Amino acid sequence: MSKANKKASTKTREQPFLSDIKTLRERARKHIEDGAVTAGYRADRDQVVKLLNEALATELVCILRYKRHYFMAAGINADAVAQEFLQHANEEQMHADQIAARIVQLKGEPNFDPEGLATRSHAEYVEGEDLVDMIKEDLVAERIAIDSYGEMIHYIGDDDITTRRMLETILAMEEEHADDLASLLEDLQKG
Ligand SMILES: [Fe+2]
């Protein structure tokens, strides 16, 4: 290693990884009414809350669509498919709850207003004509969710790690949902 390089790498290592304890403690005492949001929070909080509210609307619309599909599923293959719809509806409910809780932690307000819900949502509410149609619509909605969660995760980056980790967990489950639906569709179209 050249002398210059060695100097540069030592310098990188010497960069303080954490603020010193005194600074951390002082910062934590200031603005305690901000709860979980500290001065070290680097993201644009309003923007994150806005994005999370769009994600919340998306989850709520997905719950409604899966519920409709669960109750309307009919035909020879309906039982297994209906159970899948119900399971997805319950998991979307879990996501909606997680997102709403995070919005409150960020000092925002979760928007559950039914007025404008479909417009705020990224995914659409489509009833579907038959079982295959329903599965296709759900698959489209999951693919939209996968893309929008991916974009949110990139936007947030390292600026709000807790929100990012929550979104990553949700994204992984949306991918499972899409995968389940693609398999169901394949089975139905074979049979
Ligand atoms: Fe979801």
Ligand SMILES: [Fe+2]
């Ligand atoms: Fe999903």
